[in-house]
Every structure is written in structure tokens, then in C-alpha cells.
Amino acid sequence: MDDALLRAPLVTPTEHLRATAPVGLQEAERLNALPPSDYWLELARELDWFTPPVVGLEGRFGDFSYFRGASMNVSVNCLDRHDPAKVALHYEREDGLSETWTYGELTDAAARFAACLQDLGVVKGDRVGIYLSNTPEAFIAIQACYRIGAVYSVVFAGFSAAAVRDRLQDAQPKVVVCTDATLRRGKVIPLKATLDEARVGVGSITAVIVARRIDARAELKADEHDFHALLSAQTRRADPVAMEANEPGFIIYTSGTTSKPKGLVHSGVGFLVGTYANVKWSLNLTRGDVYWCTADVGWLTFPIFALVGGLAHGATHVIFEGGIDTPTSERPYQLIAKYGVTKLFTAPTALRMLRRAGDDAVVKHDLSSLQLVSLVGEPLDPETWHWTQGVLGAGQIFVNNTYGQTETGTAWASSMVGLTPTRPGACGQPLPGYRAQVRLEGGGVAEAGELGYLTLTEPFPCLARTVWGDHARYEQVYLSDFPGSYAASDAALIDQDGHLWVTGRVDDVMNVAGHRIGTMELEAALITHAAVSEAAVVSRPDEIKGSVPVAFVVPRAGVVGSPELERELSDAIVQGVGSIARPGRVVIVPTLPRTRSGKIMRRLLRDLLEAGEVQGDLTSLENPDAIEVVRAALQV
Template sequence: MPESALYPIPAHFSDAHITPEDYATLYQQSIEDPDAFWAAQAEALLSWHKPWRQVSDNNLDIGQARWFVDGQLNVSVNCIDRHLPDRADQTAIVWEGDQPDESQAFTYQELKTHVCQFANVLRHLGIKKGDRVCLYMPMIPEAAFAMLACARIGAVHSVVFGGFSPEALKDRINDAACRLVITADEGVRGGKAIPLKSNVDAAIKEADCVDSVLVVRRTGDAIEWDAARDVWYHEAVATVSDDCEPEWMDSEDPLFILYTSGSTGKPKGVLHTTGGYLLQAALSMKTVFDYREGETYWCTADVGWVTGHTYIVYGPLAIGAKTLMFEGIPTYPEGDRFWQIIAKHRVNAFFTAPTAIRALQSLGNDLVTRHDRSSLRIIGSVGEPINPEAWEWYHSIVGEGRCPIVDTWWQTETGGVMITPLPGAHALKPGFASFPFFGVEPALLDEQGQEITGPGSGYLVIKQSWPGQIRTVYGDHQRMIDTYFGVYPGYYFTGDGALRDEDGYLRITGRVDDVLNVSGHRMGTAEVESALVLHPDIAEAAVVGYPHDIKGQGIYAYITPMSGIEDSDALRAELVSLCVQEIGPIAKPDQIQWSPGLPKTRSGKIMRRILRKIAENDLKSLGDTSTLADPSVVEDLIAGRHTS
């Protein structure tokens, strides 16, 4: 790839929370004396019921992480109650419904009322500290109320994305032995009803652990009802008090379980605890987004994903922010919905995924520029590496060339952002996640497990513990050790590859299983994908390796064109030339498949595992495709598969 452009820190960020000098000083302290650094942050950013006895007790060799040992606090108190003296009448949550004429706002005082009522309903249903509660909800305010209500009484929530199938839901309910499922009659997304309650009914036919199903009325349409098991939330909440004493939790008590896909196909229940996770969320929210009092912040994720946990609910509310929740999709009712919402609510900070950015870019600039985006101050990217071309469009068109992009790298397992530029501290390079967050010490390892110094590419690992670190895989602690701490003893293994340039900037090159080895040359699939989408006629590209008799691995490229573009030999030749031009002859795709649709999860991630199996003609090992946003895409790809 050509040398990346460098965008200096904008002059209007000279008063940012973190300046270049602040970052240098604080980062050094966070690595050299992490206990002192994190203790100071915990005292400044959180309210504690009981002080900790020891800041940390960690051992990466065995995956042990304990932070603020024997300290006590409550997450809902930190997110609500402690703000009331100063912010009772300030807006905490802005909700934007699927339809553009639906929106609501909740003050911090109103949020406390709703959360306490919800918590009392949970207690009335027999839920107590340590019980697991499954949330299978649309993106409605009650989803946030339910999460915070669980936290208030010490129940452990397990949020399952509302687009998952009954089978996927069943597996997650059973794995965590959830006593209660909280759902809605239906969800609404892109103008379509989603049969949430019906899916729950199907799932718990094989989930004996469930005692009750609590149902929020969203659409009011008819649903099946089991009077012995099902409870309407609106009826239950009418009978309870709006005052609920919090359960004081040990810093290491579980806060939530969140399932993430595993390489074996069996989902991993990542468990996060209370004190360390909340601190990671609060500090990163404040500094990564340079959040200022009264600003409107919008993360477009769903609470079914870790981004929604940390950067819609817990992080923003912990620092007293105004957070926006959106029920719908970026292209309903039209392709300008995101930009319309930014103008409507005067959004100051905007956090979305590269998949959405690329999809909206393909619709043209006019849908963006027709809306007022003058309120925007910071824009962010999350979920996967963003290719430089999409970065440039996001920066120049959406951000009008004046908004820094925080290109964040982190994982469900890390709890919060781990690598990111800070808007007032770092010049920006398109496509680079840039520099480690406070307390994060990354390293690159070669094939022999030796650290690479200076510029180079390798396996991305983390060298010391951080507060938001995964504590266990629920019910299978050994799996956590084997997956994250056993591959390279003494390190947390991210499963990602990364490149460090001569200036120390880090670029995520993709999952390690997305690293190509073509004739002995290693390259990330993201590098090839970035070259392909340089072409103005290409909206998206996904690249995988497949067995090649001569090269060992060949390059198989799935190409999604811009609207109205037809396949042609000339276009294919241009794409091959781009790869040669941008990377070298070794990056020339061996196969190019025209792919109007790609298999994506509901959160927008491309399921490269499926693409690899199709490229390898291993169609018996495709695995479960029911959790894809559009499972029919797989059949189309198989039909178009190259056999040469």
C-alpha cells in the first residue's frame, strides 16, 4: 500500500481532555505503574461504597485478572443515582424509533424511576443476586432499563441480539442457565416486524431452566400466551414501587455474560465483572470521544453486541452523558436515515461500523450532504478494520474534513477500546487504529513467538492485564485459558494480526485466520480488500484464502459492485491491476466472484468462515447460517462459486 496520508490534530482540539503531552505522560505511567494509574482513575471516575484493599492481582500466564480487590460498588448507582444532584433534569437517553416520527427522551431522574421499577419487577419474579437473566429485546428504552435493573439487584444479564434464531437463543439460554427471559411481543426494524416472543416460545421448549418470560409491549399485535409463565411488563410495573435499594457488589462480582462466536462453532460466554469493566468503559468513553458536558453522543450499535453494552449504555451513563439509542437501520425509510438523525438530534459524536460506512458511501454523497452535519465534532469507527478509502470518504464527506476519526480496535473480550487515536493527542493515518489506550501494552510476535521491534507485521498480543479484561468463559474456564492465554504464554492472544509502521502506528490486518500465505508471503486479507475497493465501481470486497496446488494458498475475492454496475472482463482486469499496483504481483486474485450480497452477521460483520468454505468447495462444513442477516445470500454464492 502507498504511504498513508497524515492528518494533523485540528487546531480546535487544542483544549481536548487529552493533549499529546498528556498522552505521553499518562500512557507511560499506565504502563510503568499501572496500579497507581488505575487507582487514580477509579477514584476520579467511579463512586465506591467500600474502598478496595488491593488495586490488582493479575497473572497473564494463567489468565487471572482481579482489579480493585474487595472494593464494593453498584453499576446502576454509578450510572444514575450519583448524577442526580447535578443532572436530575438533564437528558440521559434519547430514543429514536424505527419510524422517523417516533422519538422519546428520558432525564436521569426519569431513568432512575424506570430502572428501579424494572428492578422491583425482577425481584417480584424471584430474581436475586447471581441469577442469570436473558434479554432478547428490540432497541427500545426498556432494553437499557432492563440491563441497568439487573445491575441494580446484582443479577447477571446475558443479552442476545434480537435477530438471532430460536436455536441460537436456546443455546445461549441453556449455557448460562437463565431463570428469566425478558423480551418484547415483537421488534420493529426497517419497517418489518420481528417475532421476538414467538422465537422465545420456540427456544424455551428446550430450556428447562426458564421460570418466567417478561414481555414488553412494543407493537401490540397478537402473540401466543402461557398464563402460568408469561408476564406483561406493563401490568407488573403498575404494582411496584419506584424506589429500589441497590445491591452492593464486589468489584469482581459478575456484571454480564455476552456470547461471541468461537472458532469451534460453539459460542463463548464472555464474562465481565463490575469494577474493572465499568472503569474501562468510563475512561475510554470520556477520552476517546473527548466527551463534553451536554453533548449528544450516538453509537449506532445494538445492545446485543459489546459495543452496545459499553458505548451505548454503561460508558456514556457512567460519565453522565446523553446517549442516543436507535431502533432502526441506516437505509429505512431512505438511505439518508443516519444523516437525518444527526441533523434532528444535533449529534456531536457519532460511532458506527465500516460496513455501514461502505454501504452508505455506495449510495452517493448527495444523501449525506443534503443534511446539516455542523453539530458533529468527532466521528468513530468500530467492529472491523476500516479501509483507507472508506476512511477518506467518512472524513471528507460525513465529517466535512474537520472531524477527527477515532478508528477503534477492541473485542468483546477486552471490555473497552484498546487501540485508538485520541482526537486531541494524535495525528491520524487512514486505516490505522494508531496507538494503544492507557494501560494497554501491545506487542507483535513472529511465527516463533518472538517480539518484533520497530516496523513489522505479526500476531497482535497484549503484555499486561487491564481492568476490562475477560475474567472467564462462562462454565468453561479452561477454554478461556486455551484460547487467549495458552497460545503464547505470558501474553493475551488477540487472534488478530497487525502491522506497525516506522512512526509506531498500528494497523489491524485482520484475524489471524484471515492472514494469507501466498507462496510464502504473508499478507492480511484487509490489505487486498482495501486495494479492490479503491475501484470506484466496487462497494465492498471480501477476500479469503483457498488451497492452491502451486502457491499453497490462492486468493479468492468476493466482489460487491456499486448499484447499477455490471460484471465484465475489463472490470475484472482492472481489479487485478489494482491489487498488483497497490501491493504487488503476489496479491493478484486467483479467483474473482461477483457477489451482490455477502454473508453478514446482524451486527454487520462479514462471516469469512463461510466464504472460505465456499471457496474451498467444502460445502458440508458451512455450519449454522441461521444467525446471518440474510441466509439466502449463501445459496447465491454457492451457485456462483468458481470451480476452476
Template sequence: MDDQVNHLTPAHPAHGNDSGAELYARAEADRKAFWAAQARRLHWDEPWQHVLDWSRPPIARWFDGGRLNVAYNCVDRHVEAGYGDQVAVHWVGEPGDTRDITYRDLHRMVQQAANALAGLGLRAGDRVAIQLPMIPEAIVAMLACARLGLVHSVVFAGFSPAALRARVDDARARVVVTADGQYRRGRAVPMKEKVDEALVDADSVERVIVVRRVGADLDDDTPWQNGRDIWWHDLLRDASDHHDAESFDAEHPLFILYTSGTTGKPKGILHTSGGYLTQAAYTHRIVFDHRPGSDVYWCTADIGWITGHTYLVYGPLANRTTQVVYEGTPNVPHEGRHWEIIQRYRVSLYYTAPTLIRTFMKWGEQIPARYDLSSLRVLGSVGEPINPEAWLWYHQHVGGGRSPIVDTWWQTETGAIMVAPLPGLRAPKPGAAQRPLPGIGAKVVDDEGRQVSPGASGYLVIDSPWPAMARGIWGDDERFRTTYWDRFAAHDDYFAGDGARYDTDGDIWILGRTDDVMNVSGHRLSTAEIESALVAHPAVAEAAVVGASDALTGQRVIGFVVARGEADPPTADDLRRYVAEAIGPIATPREIHSVPELPKTRSGKIVRRLLRDIADGREPSETTTLADPAVITDIAQRFGPRTDA
């Protein structure tokens, strides 16, 4: 692999109108002035009095006193500037239907939806829950809420009725926006009946608005509650397409997004308006080197996650982006669907998850080779640390060996990208997030909060406030403080919950969640590092590693691997040797099991918790968020006391 890495050099020096070095220099000279300059790229109805009020950590106030409208910044100002005919969204449905929506179209749709919601008696500060598939109405609903100062809570379309209900109750949502159904893996799947199940005796909900997406493709009629339910098209039919956007305080709540933990009460992460939009637009512009009017951008994330909020809705639209939005799964109707879409729309900026990249690897390099991907200019990675082998495959077989890759680290709580390489600024390091972005203070510390030396590992913390930072957990500021700030309270540092290390150059490598760090005979082992070693084997497409309980060593390392393409599954002994050579004998998995698939959510994240349940002899619990619950059943049946694969 070293030979493959050594030839990589910076290839893309532009970052909008600034060089990366200039951005870093200005941010280091005066961080507040730097962020004020980024905020001034937006339209403000009233200027702020203070860039930052950090008098009550951990609650910050950014651009205090300033007033703006988020939806106006994402739509209206582009139309008023003469860009109404520019395509905002190339939408592709899973069955093959398409819609090209210009900024003028989007402007009209958002104004109509805002008037319709206002007509239901909703007022600024009210909460609206949105559970929709990846259709344009999801974007419109979010922007209409932002236009009115309503606080939206988008719920992933794959979540269970119980998960939806918990979020509706916690936010006290007055309205729920959903669809009759959605297309998944080539068939129509009902949604409305599950929403009805979720809302039984939900006393805060007054209306349910239903978008007709699948219609007659459903086997049964859409269930209906007269007096409560209303079709989206009926609601908008008589609504005016003119609406004057009201300005709101920079700290006005924009949205609540609940973390998807499966135990305990979900955490409603609260984000506000001015600071969030400032950093969303800034990071989208510099990390992807976005060029309005020439680039076509595609973020493959679902709108129900923070990546969909920041890098599919607010950041791109604030930057006048033309983007692709795709409704379906990447292998319907065939495994080249993503490459087909990139070829058709000449996508130049592509942002996806390492899990999906490894899936593409498993399907084989011959599939992207069938398509013209020469339009791609910058590639992005999000969601978890990308292992070097996946990075190199992505660079070679998707980027043609020429497109820089930005490996981004951030979280729901941070609101926007925090650590990532700027394309072309420095030679890339496959698998490294490298440096905090200009304006961001991030470092790796030890248990006492002291920064560790180059070459050492520790905990990733944010050591200064940033504009898109969460303003708390909805209704529970104390939980916000104890969860994220108490660990390093003496330094006012935000603890991200991730382990990280510096290399000898001082660049940051993310090691994954600290709760995914195993303790084997007193040695702290990162699951991410062991997984990366396994995936480095030429016959392995994907790997997941968990620590199972062990009376002697505390934990024992258990690996699950998926073979690449048509390759024969590698032997467990071969893989153990591979790990031992890459990391050391202490990291060698006790057991390695070859499986056809790994359990994943519909957003592509591996659910290691379920694998840990199996390894510890427990019945896997809470499988409703899986894209295919049968996968974990199959793994449980295969799992046994044997130690070979």
C-alpha cells in the same frame, strides 16, 4: 490518495481535563496509580485495598476489596448531582416513533424494574437472559440487573432459537426478557414465538417477561404460556419506583456475553463490575473527548454485542451522556435515515462500523450532502480495520473534512477500547489504529513472542493486565487459558488472535484475524490488505476476500466485489492489476466475482466463512445469523469456474 492524506493535521487537542500527552506520561510513570485515578471518577461505597492482584494469571482482580453499584454510577449519582432533567436517551423507533428519556425518567424506570425482578425471587448472582430489539427497555433491563447484582446475558435479537437456547442453558438463566416482536426493514417481525421454540424443556427458566413493542402490527396473537409468561407492563405496574441500591464487590460478575462463533460451544465471556466500568467510562471519555451536557453521542451498534454494552450502555451513562439510540436499519424509510437523525438531534460524536461506512459509500455521497452534519465533532470506527478509502470518504463526506476519526481496536474479551488514536493528539493515518491508549500495554510480536521491528508484521498481544479484561469463560477457566493465553504463556501475554504490523513510525496497523490470513505458495497474505486494495478502486464499494483450497499453492485468493452506486462493475483484469500494483503480484486474486451484496450479519459484519464454503465447493452452512440469507444463495448461484467478473 497520498495528496488527500498529507493535508490531514491534528485538529482537536482536548481530552476532557487532560491533554493526551499528560495522560500518556502519567500512565507510563505509574500504571497502577493511573488506573486508580480513573476508578476514583466513579462512586465507591467502600474503597479498595489493592489496585491490582495479578498473582494468579490469567485471572486478575482489580480494585480488590472495593464495593460499588454499577447502576447507581450510571444513573442515581447524576440525578443526585442535579442533572435529572438532562436527556439520557433520544430514542428513535424504526417506524418513526420517538421517546426522550431524562436521567430522572431512567432512574424511575430502573428502580421499578429492579423491584419487579426482585419480586420474582431473583437474587444477586442469578442469571437473566435478555433478547430484545433496540428499545429503551433493553437498557432498563440491563441496568436493573446490574442494580440487583444479577448477571445478565444479552442475546442478539437476530439470533436463532438454537443460539438463544445454547446461551440460556450454559448460563442456567432463571428468567428470559424478550418482546412480542420487532420492526425490521419496515415490517413487524415476531420474536416471542421463536423464544418459545428455544425454551422447550429448558428446565432452568422459570419466567419469561415480554415487552409489548409491535402489538397489533403482528399478523397473529402473541403465543402465551400461562404461569410462566408475564407482560413487562403488568410486571412493573405495581412495582415501587423507589429502590435502594446495594453495593457489590468490584469483582462481582456483571454480565456474560457469548461470542457468536458458529461451530462448537459458544464462549461465555465473563466481565465483572469495578474494573470494567472504570475502563468503559475512561475510554468513552478520552477516545471521543466526551463533554457532559454539551455533546450528543450516537453509537450505532446493537445492544446484543459488546460495543452496545460498553459504548451504548455502561460507558456513556457513567459519563452522564446524552445519546441517540435507533431501533432500525439505516435505509428505512430511506437511505438518509442516519443523516436525518444526526441533523435532528445535532449529534456531535458518531461511532459506527466500517461495513456501514462502505454501504454509505455505495449509496453515494450525494445522500449525506443533503443534510446538515455540521454538528459532528468526532467520528469513530469499530468492528474491523477500516480501509483508507472508507476512512477518507467518512472524513470528507460525513465529517466535512474537519472531524477527527478514532479508529478503535478492541474485542469482546478486552471489554473496552485498547488501541486507538486520541483525537487531535497526532496527525491521523487513515486506516491505522496507531497507539495503545494510555494505561494499555499492546505490542506486535513474532512467533516466539518477541517484539518485531518497525515496518514488520506479527501478532498483536496485550502484555500487561487491564481493568476491563475478561475474567474467564463462564464455567470453563481452562478453555479461557488455552484459547487466549497459552500461545504466549512464557510472557503472560494475551493473544488477541489478530495480526498486526508496525509502520516505520512504530504505529500499529491491524491486519485482521489471523484465521483470515491466507497461505499462498508459502506467502502469508492478509485478507484485509487485499480487500483494502480492491476497495481503493473507484468503482468498488465493498469487497470480501477468502482463501480457497488449492492443491498446488495451498490456497488461492478469491475476491467478491460490490460496485459503487450506479457504476458499471469493474473487470476482473482491471482489479487484478490494481491489487498487484498495491501489494504485489503474489496477492493477485485468482478469481474475482462481482455480486450485488455481501453476506452480512444484522450487525453489519461480513461472513467470510460462507464465501469460503462456496469457493471450496461446499454447501453454505449456518446462514441463520445473516441479515438476508437470500444473499448467499444468490452468490452461490453466480459462482462458477469462470475467472472473469
């Protein structure tokens, strides 16, 4: 990695964030120094318990517990304990529909919907499928499951019927909650019709609850119920069930590529403890904040930073259903100004999308309320960091890049907002309660600045406990590469100041003539070029060098591709990384295949490059037309 990136000046917190930090710097240092077990036990006591915890960690990776014997209810901590008159949700849909929900209204709806589930035969431990987009019903249904101890499983609203069926067959839910449809960039996405196809042959499903948000007259079958009719008729409020700290709370599936999706099982209470801490440090979210998490409910970022961790702090949330750049790319700015958003949690892709739309759109709107932008999801290039801080935030905000995984249940690397600095492009440092090491292939520990395999050396409460129905697979995937540690399968390094840099998946690290190079540094070198809006780099096999990089570049508006530009971009990589990294080819395209959450699907680029066709799971692909666009560009 470019040494200049690793030695760029640290950026300190803004004065406002320092003044509102949850603890003082000396206290933060004390917490960081605590053994993880002691830290989590101390942190957990900030929440409301039925039976308070007296022990922290017991056991080891693959078979561990936290707070054994203690019990609480997640929904009580997320809903009941907050001021009922305070606004919990400002909901917006891309067509302009909006709703406002107070904590009192949300608590009442979740308690009554929990009673509806009980009336349909759902008891503690039963699975409930959640096939919803970013709607108030998602908050109601998930918190209702927490209230009665049902194990919910979120299914991403962008999946195909085949992908939905895989997840239903594995989880075997008794009830599925869905919307009739959702909107996405002006198109109606028929969720109910997809579910009708997907549930064929899944015998566990005894009832489907449909929230009719697009077509109030959508036809329902004999075992199907209208969400709002059930809720309106229900007068009983379900009592919160005491859940032991290690009992399962939900199942979330990783996307399948060439194998069956993994149903990761998270403890309900452990997840709450971890996400509560994550939001405390990575956002310093307070009851006075108006906060917008732009993620989709189908990805774990949304439960971490909104549905569970966010609600646990009692802030007012903005939630948005649809494409945030619809009907225009100025929509995010309009929402920030309308609600006075103080803190934003998003992904680097979303910021690059805003940047591509031009700086003129930013100055049209009053964004002065914004104090913090936190990020997760993929490597963040330093130029996007500086644009976010300098243009979007007018030099007055703090940009906090973080790192985490579905498996870890939190973005565990981050700045402690208001307390610790950041370095543009890095992911912050391990938060209290986490112990990270970068390991080499032989098992040794990497030196500062040395690229290797990212691992975590001690368990924590929000780590996924198993793969649903297949614990042997869990141990093989996560615990076999470096015995005694959790292997993230991500390539990373830790710089001289302890800041984490994640360069991509292990298979995104290419070996070029004996040199290990991460895709992040190559992409960062490209994005600094004035003509580049987005870039993705993948490796291509090479008989002499082993592999060579191939760069795919989306130009900024008004820029036309040419051989001269391709040479310039190739030279930009050489200047930024070194001659060893010169790409075998630079491919200029108007679009790239991406997921609905905005991530570029680099594995599809590799498929097209090597085989001329894509393979594996395409259910999360947002823009299928991009496949032919890239294929045509490769043939030129």
C-alpha cells in the same frame, strides 16, 4: 502491507477537539507512562465508590483481580449521579415511533424494575436473560440487573431459536426479559415466538417479562408478565447493592461457528472502569454532547459505548431500533440533523453503505453539528476514512478508528481524541493502561512494520475473566499460544510511529508462496478503484503456492460486471500490494453475506469457494439470499 499506507501523513486533531480534550498533552503523556496497575487505580478514583480502591492489579492472566476489596454499584455511576432533568435517551424506531427519556425517568424506571425482579425471586448472582433490541427497555432491564447484582446475559435479537437455546441452557437464567417483536427493514421479527421455542427444556426459567411494543394484545402465558404493567404497578425502588470490584456482572457469548459458543464473563465494576476510560479517550464524551452509537445491544460495542461507558459520562444518547438505512439510506443523515448529533460511533460497514448511496444525499442535510466519528468492528480502508472526513464531515471532523474485542471489553487501541493523531486506516495506539506486542510464530517480538500475532502482556480490569463454567477452555483459547500473554488471534503490525494495523483474524492471513499477506491490504487496494463499493478477500488452497487470494467485489451503483473489469481489479491488487498477491479469481456480485451488524461473513465465502456449501452457525446471517447469489456467481 503497502509501505505507502504505513507512511501516510499523520492527521492531527481538530482545533475544537483539542480545546475540549479531557486533559492536556503533558498529562496524557504522564498517564501513558504509568504502569498499568497505577494508571487504573488513578483512573478508577474518578468514579463513585462505596468502598474506594486502595490496590490495583494482583495476580496474573488467568487468575487476577483489580481493586480487590473495593465496592461500588454500576447503575449509580451510570444513572443516579447525573442531573435528573437532563435528556438521557432520544429513541427512534424505523417506522417513526420516538420517545424521550431523562436521566431521572430512566433512574426511576431502572430502580423500580429492579424491585420487580426482586419480587420474582431474583437475588444477587442469579442470571437474567436479556433478549431485546435497541429499546429503552434494554437500558432499564440491564441497569436494573446492575442495581441488584444480578448477572445478566444479552442474547442477540437476530439469533435463531437453536442459538438462543444454546445460550439459555449454558447461562441458566431465572428470568428472561424480551420484547414481543422488533422491526428490521420493514419486517416484524417475532422475538417472543422465538423465545417460546428456545426455552423448551430450560428448567431454570421461572418467569418471562415481555415488553409488548409491536402488538399490545400479544398473548401471555401463566409464567409470563407484561413489562409495562409490572413497572406501572411497582412503587418500590430497589436500593443499589454494593458489588465487590471483581464479582461477575454479565455473560456475553461469542458466536459459535463449529463449536459451542463461549460465555465470556466480565466483572461488572471492572467493565465500568474500563468502558468509562474508553469513552473518555476514544470519544471525549461530555455532558454537552448528543451522541449516537449505531451498534446493536446484542454486540458488546453497545454496552461499552452506550449502555455503560456512554451513560457513565452523562451525555444525551440517540438510540435507533431497526435498520439504519430504513426507509431510505438518508435516515442516518436525518437523525444527525434532527438531534444535532455531535459524536457518532459506528462501523466501517455502515460508512461504506452510506458512501454507496452517493454524495448527493449528504448535502441535503445539515450535518454541521458533527465533530467526531469513531469506529470499531473491522479493518477500515483508507479511502472510506477519507470519504468520512472529507464528504460526510465536510473536512471539519476527526475520524478515529479503534480496535477491541468482546474479550477485552473495550476498544483499547485508539487515538486519545483531541490529544493524539491518527493515520488513515490504522487503529490508533494502545490507550493508557494497555500493553501490546506483536509476536512472531517462534515467540519473538516483531519489528516495526512486521506482521505477526497480536498479544497483550498485562491484565486490565475489563478483560473477560473466564468462560462461564469452563475456565480450562478460557486458558486454552486465550492464554496457551503465548504463555504469560493474552493472544487476540488477530494478525497485526505496529508501524514506525506506534500505530496499530489489524489485518484480520489469524486465519484470514494467507501464505502465498511463502509470503504472509493480510486480507485487509488486498481489500484496501480494491476499494480504491472507482468501480468498487465493497470487497472481501479470502484464500483458496493452491497446490503450487499453498494458497491464492480470491476477491469478491460489490460494484457501485450503475457499474456492470465484465471480464475487463475483473482484469482491472486484479491489476489494482497487483499495483497496490505486489504481483505475488494477484488473485486467482475476481468474483463480481451484487451482494455479500453479512451479519446484522453489517460485517461481511468471510468464512461463508470460504465455505462456498472450497465446498460449494456453507457450514457452521448461520444464526447471525442477515441476508440468507446472498448465499445463492454468491454460489451462482462462482459457477459462472
